[in-house]
Amino acid sequence: MAVYKHMSLLQFTDRGIYCPPGDFYIDPWLPCERAVITHAHSDHARWGMKSYLSTPLTGEVMKHRLGQSIILETLDYGIKQHIHGVSVSFHPAGHIPGSAQVRVEYKGEVWVAAGDYKTHVDGVSAPFESVKCHGFITESTFGLPVYHWKENQEILKEINDWWRNNASLNVTSILFCYALGKAQRVIQGLENIGPVYCHGAVENTNEVLRNAGLMIGSTELLTRDVRNEELSKALVIAPPSADSDAWLKKFKDVSTAAASGWMALRGTRRRRNLDRGFVMSDHADWNGLLSAIKSSEAEKVAVTHGYAPIFAKYLNEIGIQATAESTAFEGETIDKNTEEVA
Numbered sequence: 001m002a003v004y005k006h007m008s009l010l011q012f013t014d015r016g017i018y019c020p021p022g023d024f025y026i027d028p029w030l031p032c033e034r035a036v037i038t039h040a041h042s043d044h045a046r047w048g049m050k051s052y053l054s055t056p057l058t059g060e061v062m063k064h065r066l067g068q069s070i071i072l073e074t075l076d077y078g079i080k081q082h083i084h085g086v087s088v089s090f091h092p093a094g095h096i097p098g099s100a101q102v103r104v105e106y107k108g109e110v111w112v113a114a115g116d117y118k119t120h121v122d123g124v125s126a127p128f129e130s131v132k133c134h135g136f137i138t139e140s141t142f143g144l145p146v147y148h149w150k151e152n153q154e155i156l157k158e159i160n161d162w163w164r165n166n167a168s169l170n171v172t173s174i175l176f177c178y179a180l181g182k183a184q185r186v187i188q189g190l191e192n193i194g195p196v197y198c199h200g201a202v203e204n205t206n207e208v209l210r211n212a213g214l215m216i217g218s219t220e221l222l223t224r225d226v227r228n229e230e231l232s233k234a235l236v237i238a239p240p241s242a243d244s245d246a247w248l249k250k251f252k253d254v255s256t257a258a259a260s261g262w263m264a265l266r267g268t269r270r271r272r273n274l275d276r277g278f279v280m281s282d283h284a285d286w287n288g289l290l291s292a293i294k295s296s297e298a299e300k301v302a303v304t305h306g307y308a309p310i311f312a313k314y315l316n317e318i319g320i321q322a323t324a325e326s327t328a329f330e331g332e333t334i335d336k337n338t339e340e341v342a
């Protein structure tokens with residue numbers, strides 16, 4: 001097999017992950033001619049690219065967020081497109097609806113940029129698919145052994161139980177989670193306990209995804225006209241950025257919660273002044289990262305996001321050649337001021 005030896009097929013530059021023979025970037029953070037996008041979270045799908053290539057679902061969300069006038073080409077999972085002789089295809093990453101790993105192949109060498117991914121099945125995203133490659137670019141948002149996720153059904157049961165209990169006491173349940181991905185994952189798993197209202201940022205995203213064919217339960221837009229009596233048994237889903245005293249003031253009795261991988265860390269919930277914390281992440285946990293890396297059979301691994309240096313060091317210790325790479329990706333954050341990067 002002739003392998004492209006002169007340089008890595010995917011390289012880290014100050015503009016983003018670059019493919020020299022194909023002359024394109026994957027999830028670039030600075031403007032470029034041709035961007036291949038793994039998913040529509042704001043730290044991966046940025047404004048200002050001459051053209052975008054993504055899955056159809058990611059494309060719909062990008063048009064909503066970046067403007068209908070972006071130059072967009074879409075490609076279904078598993079279909080190959082050639083860019084200057086480089087074969088490019090998308091494969092499910094299991095992170096959020098539409099999310100993809102990017103597989104590139106040139107002269108017999110295969111690299112995969114996984115973007116953000118998780119190996120747990122979440123009910124709304126196409127499940128993670130392992131792709132064999134020579135080089136694998138992995139995230140490491142939760143790249144420490146302390147991170148271990150429960151199955152989706154178990155977490156959803158915790159959320160439903162909390163909501164049911166609040167509703168029985170006429171207390172409004174307010175759940176903070178990311179508008180793209182996490183919110184739909186929660187909505188899809190809700191029981192029929194009461195009405196479900198969504199903050200505008202969440203409901204807009206629901207609408208875009210529904211119009212693009214994603215099946216999720218029905219929800220209502222939270223407007224000023226919704227009266228407190230209608231909210232007493234309701235679940236309200238809002239992005240973390242909505243969590244302020246001013247916003248919470250309009251509700252009568254509330255119980256607040258957040259769904260995030262960071263809820264696994266002691267103290268996070270208390271610092272955020274929340275009544276409940278649900279450990280629910282759209283990123284791979286420790287075992288998920290290791291199983292994805294091993295099943296890729298990659299000889300070289302590049303680690304981004306979060307715990308990159310520590311995780312890369314661990315991979316080298318277990319005999320997998322790995323380097324930590326710095327990027328502008330933010331991983332999952334619990335910062336109220338960050339709209340969403342999970």
Ligand SMILES: [Zn+2]
Pocket residue numbers: 041043044115116305329330331332341342
């Ligand atoms: Zn990310």
Ligand SMILES: [Zn+2]
Pocket residue numbers: 039041044095116341342
């Ligand atoms: Zn993401």
